[in-house]
Amino acid sequence: MSDTFIKVEKLNFSYTDDDGHDVPVLRDLDLEIEGGSLVAVLGHNGSGKSTLAKLINLILTPTSGKITVDGLDITSSELTEDQLFENRKNVGMVFQNPDNQLVATIVEEDIAFGPENLGVSSDEIRKRVDDALKTVGMTEFARHSPHQLSGGQKQRVAIAGIIAMMPKCIIFDESTAMLDPSGRREVMDTIIRLNREYGITILHITHYMNEAAMCDRVIVLNDGKVELDGKPTEVFSNVKLLESIGLDVPQTVEVLNELKIEGVNIEIDKLSVDECADEIMKLFGENK
Amino acid sequence: MIKDITLGQFFPGNTVVHKLDPRMKIILTIAYIVSIFLAKNMWSFIAVVASALLLVIVSKISFKTILKSMKPLIFVLAFTTFFNLFWTTGDVLLISFWKINIYLEGVVFSVMMILRITSLLVGTTVLLTYTTSPIMLTDALERLLSPLRLIKLPVHEFSMMMTIALRFIPTLVEETDKIMSAQKARGADFESGSLMRRAKALIPILIPLFISAFRRADDLATAMECRCYRGGDGRTRMTKLKLALRDFGAIILMAAFITGIVFLNLTPCPISM
Known part of the structure; x- marks a missing residue:
């Protein structure tokens, strides 16, 4: 569990804008992700979180720095094409828009796309597709066409398409951003189950603080650097800092923090509604 | 419609x-x-x-x-x-x-x-x-048509294009509907006037549609790369x-x-x- 799965050292990435200026996105970023962990990555727009995800998958190449994934230095100049695809197989990626990731006109054909590319045998593909459908709870939709599904269902199909490649790690690049609340819950439940039951390392890039609160570890990126890193309770206690870099805190923390500012003696690191309610009830207990 | x-x-x-x-x-x-x-x-x-x-x-x-x-x-x-x-x-x-x-x-x-x-x-x-x-x-x-690969005809690529086109027809139709509603809400008129006028009225639909289609294509290409797509070579199929x-x-x-x-x-x- 404690082995480092992804190691990022002194990572820099910049792109050239229309005027020819270099725009730095990531600056000397250092990061370690343990195998089997469920990590949320937060940051406002332009903080470099999506860029980081694309660098780990080598969709983009870093300007400088080193990334090691599962013991393989993917930034090495001697990286062969087979190693590149091995890395892409190990680190799956689910994107924001569910519509733009589905290739085939039938759900199960789409899930088969990844393993087909890997050259897996027909019988094995069939088995993987059925298993992946079961894992995301979409078995009954196997023969449907993607446009008949809801956003949350489409996103689950996209996840199944990644699972069928049997990755060790899945990066969710704002995969819940375009979904309605029920779709978001569907996808979040699937993500957590993948981590808890199948031990897949998860990097969940998101805007939603309550989703981040469900993870084991929260990394806050700001201006291409790691601003905060730790357990959700620790990270969300820094209300002022988070607000100064344009991020919200979960509603529970916000309520408790407002109370604290008003002079109430209260702890603010309660992330679930129940814990928050208990904390407030404690006050009434003291007053009695 | x-x-x-x-x-x-x-x-x-x-x-x-x-x-x-x-x-x-x-x-x-x-x-x-x-x-x-x-x-x-x-x-x-x-x-x-x-x-x-x-x-x-x-x-x-x-x-x-x-x-x-x-x-x-x-x-x-x-x-x-x-x-x-x-x-x-x-x-x-x-x-x-x-x-x-x-x-x-x-x-x-x-x-x-x-x-x-x-x-x-x-x-x-x-x-x-x-x-x-x-x-x-x-x-x-x-x-x-796979024998035609011998004379360097991109057979797999053609069929991939067909599949993707079929996949995106409903998506783009839905999108066209949305754009038309959005333009109608801003007072666009698609139903009256001469043929020329009506053809011109389609331009504000086509431009956003094309832009979004290109964006989708870009996204899809990235997603396909992430799923290890590298053309037809070495690819197997689920259905035999x-x-x-x-x-x-x-x-x-x-x-x-x-x-x-x-x-x-x-x-x-x-x-x-």
Whole structure:
């Protein structure tokens, strides 16, 4: 569990804008992700979180720095094409828009796309597709066409398409951003189950603080650097800092923090509604 | 408004025609087209029409659907009939007034042409488009054409493009609807004015549609790369196509049919082309 799965050292990435200026996105970023962990990555727009995800998958190449994934230095100049695809197989990626990731006109054909590319045998593909459908709870939709599904269902199909490649790690690049609340819950439940039951390392890039609160570890990126890193309770206690870099805190923390500012003696690191309610009830207990 | 577009109309079913190997169906369709054009006299035409009817019955596609599919054909039929009827010359003059002469041969020729075109349409749609899913069709085409890879024809790429196009038609239709509503909400008027005006009114729909299509293409390309897509080499397929006994049966039947047509063409017949 404690082995480092992804190691990022002194990572820099910049792109050239229309005027020819270099725009730095990531600056000397250092990061370690343990195998089997469920990590949320937060940051406002332009903080470099999506860029980081694309660098780990080598969709983009870093300007400088080193990334090691599962013991393989993917930034090495001697990286062969087979190693590149091995890395892409190990680190799956689910994107924001569910519509733009589905290739085939039938759900199960789409899930088969990844393993087909890997050259897996027909019988094995069939088995993987059925298993992946079961894992995301979409078995009954196997023969449907993607446009008949809801956003949350489409996103689950996209996840199944990644699972069928049997990755060790899945990066969710704002995969819940375009979904309605029920779709978001569907996808979040699937993500957590993948981590808890199948031990897949998860990097969940998101805007939603309550989703981040469900993870084991929260990394806050700001201006291409790691601003905060730790357990959700620790990270969300820094209300002022988070607000100064344009991020919200979960509603529970916000309520408790407002109370604290008003002079109430209260702890603010309660992330679930129940814990928050208990904390407030404690006050009434003291007053009695 | 444009929700009910059904491209490559496919009616799922469980009949023998549905179950035939899609590769075989493509070959059979080509053979069928050839046989239709071989038909020369009344006997062989009766055989052709009967075979088309038989196909419809076996595939359990309703006659209503078939009739509906022939609607766009009316113009073509009327056009060919018009020319065949008035411009064919022969020995037996039926009607003659002013400058118009209609000969018996012209009537025979037009009737046979109508029969030929309708059975062609019925036969091919029933054999292919109505009973084969689009993905099966592109898949079968890729496999049938795969020998052409030897002369560096990008067969896999073509079939991938077809699949993606089919996948994105409903998505883009939905998007067009959305953009039209958005433009209408801003006061755009698509329904009135001259043809030119209405064509111009489409520009504010097409531009956002194209931009979004390009963006989608970009996203899709990234997603495909992430799923280890690197072209057709070394790719396996989930569905294996296997020829069954019925496929061989079908090809024997088709061979017999073509031989029959040739034979009937040679039999003396009062009416022939």
